[in-house]
Amino acid sequence: MTTSSPHFTPSDALADVAVLMPAYNGQADVERTLASFAENARVRVVIVDDGSTPPIVAPNVPNMDIEIVRVPQNGGIERALQAGIEALAERGYRYAARIDAGDLAAPGRLAKQRAYLEAHPNVAGLGMWTQVVSRTGAPLFSLRPATDPASVRRLRFFRTSLVHPAMMLRVDAVRAVGNYRVAYRAAEDLDLFLRLMERYDCANLPELGLYYELNEGGISATKRRRQIVSTLKLQWRYFNACNVYDWLGLAKNLLHLVTPYTALQKIKRTVFASHAT
Structure with a gap:
């Protein structure tokens, strides 16, 4: 697949980008998420x-x-994301814009991310800042991770450096490192990001790109222990004893392992709310 940039008309400027959304039931959430996209292409x-x-x-969504x-x-x-990446590659898409059913896209997200990736060829994954909301849409807290690749790499275990459903990924880079895998269940995103950062850079745009719905029935809630165990395994595999944030991240996830989910969410809301002020 060529990596050169084809010439697009303004209305077709996102022709090499595909939104990639896995879905299991939840038809109404799928429709609400897709209706949130507002792009000039x-x-x-x-x-x-x-x-x-x-x-x-x-x-039936206009302009889509x-x-x-x-x-x-x-x-x-x-496995759904594996199949999705392969489907995008077969169809010739260069960029996969992740989102999950129930989340909402900020206006212009796709165009902003594509423009950045076109200008930074060594960046394989680009996230954006995220507003976490309740099922009713009430704001809970913001995720504003580091933007530059060096900080993203340094802080990868200490805090949420890359918000998965806010990411745009280079399809060829994802395939080059082995695609999504089932080796680390419920932490497939972190597994992929770590492998990408062995060969490429990952970064964030310092702009709001996603409204992330905190769903008490989602993976982070129902498979929380599995997710934490998978994360700890990844931390062990990629641990850098010279990086103080790897030590802090290890301590944080061990604490998560013994902290009830509801208590953890209250702590997150308090901490992120204080950082936002």
């Missing part, structure tokens, strides 16, 4: 329906082309 979407019953149906890749049996988000 046509938006392409690939939904990986991970064995939903009934199957996800592509909604939607394709559904169906997985006959629910296999989990890791």
Whole structure:
């Protein structure tokens, strides 16, 4: 797949970008998420329906082309994302813009991320700042991670350096490092980011790009222990004893392992709210 930049008309400036959204049931959330995209160009979407019953149906959204890749049996988000990346590669897309059903995109997100990646060819993954909201849309706290690649790499275990559903990824780079994997269940995003940062850079745009819905039934809540154990395994594999933030991140995740989920969410809201003021 060529890495040169083709010439696009203004209305087709996102022709090499596809929104990649895995979905398992939740038709209403899928529709609400897709309706949130506001771009000055046509938006392409690939939904990986991970064995939903009934199957996800592509909604009719203005200025948007939607394709559904169906997985006959629910296999989990890791396998759904694997299939999605391969589908994007087969169709010739260069960039995968991640989002999850229930989250909302800030206006112009795709164009901003694509422009940055075009200007920074060694950046394989680009995130944006995120506003965390409740199911009713009430703001809870903001995630404003470091922006430059060196800081993202240094802080990767200490704080949320890259918000997965706010990321735009180079499809060829994701495939070059082995795509998403099932080796670290519920932490497939961190596993991918760490492998990307062995060869490339990852960064963040210091702008709001996503409204992230804190869903008490989501992976972070229902598979929390599995996620923490997978994260600890990744920390052990990539641990750098010379980086104080690796030590602090290890201590933080060990604390998460023994802290009740509801108490942890209260602490996060307090800490991030104080940082935002």
